[in-house]
Amino acid sequence: xxxxxxxxxLEGKLDLPFSYSAGRTASRFFIELRDHQRIMGKRxxxxxxxxxxxxxxxxxxxxxxxxxxxxxxxxTLITFTVVYRKESHHPKDAPLAYGIxxxxxxxxxxxxxxxxxxxxxxxxxxxxxxxxxxxxxGHILDINHFEMA
Amino acid sequence: MNLxxxxxxxxxxxxxxxxxxxxxxxxxxxVVQEAMADAGVSREDVDSIVTSSxxxxxxxxxxxxxxxxxxxxxxxxESRVAGDGLGATFQGMMTIxxxxxxxxxxxxxxxxxxxxxxGISNWVFDPxxxxxxxxxxxxxxxxxxxxxxxxxxxxxEDCARVVVKNLNDxxxxxxxxxxxxTTTDDVMHSPMWAYPIKEMDAAPVSDGAxxxxxxxxxxxxxxxxxxxxxxxxxxxVEAHYLGDxxxxxxxxxxxxxxKAYEMAGIHDPVKELDLAEVSAEFSYxxxxxxxxxxxxxxxxxxxxxxxxxxxxxxxxxxxxxxxxIAGNPVTVAGLTRLVEAVLQVRGxxxxxxxxxxxxxxxxxxxxCCGQGQYVMIVGN
Numbered sequence: 001x002x003x004x005x006x007x008x009x010l011e012g013k014l015d016l017p018f019s020y021s022a023g024r025t026a027s028r029f030f031i032e033l034r035d036h037q038r039i040m041g042k043r044x045x046x047x048x049x050x051x052x053x054x055x056x057x058x059x060x061x062x063x064x065x066x067x068x069x070x071x072x073x074x075x076t077l078i079t080f081t082v083v084y085r086k087e088s089h090h091p092k093d094a095p096l097a098y099g100i101x102x103x104x105x106x107x108x109x110x111x112x113x114x115x116x117x118x119x120x121x122x123x124x125x126x127x128x129x130x131x132x133x134x135x136x137x138g139h140i141l142d143i144n145h146f147e148m149a
Numbered sequence: 150m151n152l153x154x155x156x157x158x159x160x161x162x163x164x165x166x167x168x169x170x171x172x173x174x175x176x177x178x179x180v181v182q183e184a185m186a187d188a189g190v191s192r193e194d195v196d197s198i199v200t201s202s203x204x205x206x207x208x209x210x211x212x213x214x215x216x217x218x219x220x221x222x223x224x225x226x227e228s229r230v231a232g233d234g235l236g237a238t239f240q241g242m243m244t245i246x247x248x249x250x251x252x253x254x255x256x257x258x259x260x261x262x263x264x265x266x267x268g269i270s271n272w273v274f275d276p277x278x279x280x281x282x283x284x285x286x287x288x289x290x291x292x293x294x295x296x297x298x299x300x301x302x303x304x305x306e307d308c309a310r311v312v313v314k315n316l317n318d319x320x321x322x323x324x325x326x327x328x329x330x331t332t333t334d335d336v337m338h339s340p341m342w343a344y345p346i347k348e349m350d351a352a353p354v355s356d357g358a359x360x361x362x363x364x365x366x367x368x369x370x371x372x373x374x375x376x377x378x379x380x381x382x383x384x385x386v387e388a389h390y391l392g393d394x395x396x397x398x399x400x401x402x403x404x405x406x407x408k409a410y411e412m413a414g415i416h417d418p419v420k421e422l423d424l425a426e427v428s429a430e431f432s433y434x435x436x437x438x439x440x441x442x443x444x445x446x447x448x449x450x451x452x453x454x455x456x457x458x459x460x461x462x463x464x465x466x467x468x469x470x471x472x473x474i475a476g477n478p479v480t481v482a483g484l485t486r487l488v489e490a491v492l493q494v495r496g497x498x499x500x501x502x503x504x505x506x507x508x509x510x511x512x513x514x515x516x517c518c519g520q521g522q523y524v525m526i527v528g529n
Binding site for chain 1: 169170171172179205253265267268271276277278279281283284285287288291292293294295296299340341342343344345346388390391392393396
């Protein structure tokens, strides 16, 4: 600390492309979003929970899920935040809002964007509805956001 | 535990916004030299080294590659934990408990200043369902904070009191990055970053490093007059996907603490522990974590604080160092908590010393919203 030597600082940048395999279960989840505007979960044969987004296995029972079940598109807001800090990794400009949503028919919750960014309008327990993107490519953002139902 | 593991040397840097006056290796070399000097050992005495660093924070991959020389690992056993420094301590402890090592050096370093902190934390999330949404540690924590605060009717002013306690207490800690007389008004007037978290509710981002020397029971007794013993340890992890968890429950921390208490023979943590150093990156987390560690009932974290129980002179001081709110070396934070706990138990915590501290808890966490939890109990 006493040594206030001003050292050289060299600039660098990590900018590397990646390709992530979604796998069989998430692929079908995304195809259903893209082609049918349907949000799908999978049921655990052991505990009977409907897990959303659809997963290969139930984390509690450590058992493969089997039946596909359509859930939503409406659900209940569990919690939310409105982010005011601008960040380059945000998919749209701040303020933007996130919610954890329990879709009707599901036993786990979905994390997604909310259209409403006025904190006064948002409350846990409020009903919300998925709004699908016009251009869908098989991606989590094929759900554009959730709006107040 | 059948055999005990002793902590015979500790060192930490000052936590600063920017240590660009040093290379990472300069900082690590210093902190390792100090920890070895504190333990009275040299490089030849060390059998194993465990480091903790995270590639994306270091702007390179296999970031321990640059560390092997300066931690003295050449021609020795070295492994890395890509996570919290307290997690690396668990691995260091195991090298000794399994008989592979008698003396293990644990080193953790991070430079928050090098990159874009919340941008890096966006890459912590799975790239299929969460990362494309732009989530980061701040927005995820805000989802948890809001849920917790609504469920237990905790106000933003309540959380501000955590900041006030930490920043005021940090004035006793020469290693702190942020330390100042603070009022709840100061916190309440700081800009809203992600409702309900304001700028001052969030830990700063720091550069810093820690090193500790662990020894087998036999070696610790031979080398040290007063080793500090690891009396209990527990770790537990929750699901990664935010929608799979009830963010107000934090079962992993409850389980990790229970395991650590059982091992240490603790029945009533408030009576038996002399202090706790907990890793709370955001003010609400100190309240939530203290509840989950069983210091008070659910939803009573704020009452516990308001009664003065967690203040530096309270029944169970929490973060007399100022905690992460006073300095946040990111992935080092859990090891900072352990170094602080050891200094307290040794009676060498100077102005922040808790009187007659004999047994202390150190807590570390990794992932978002307390996904991975580590609890360690240390004492004479």
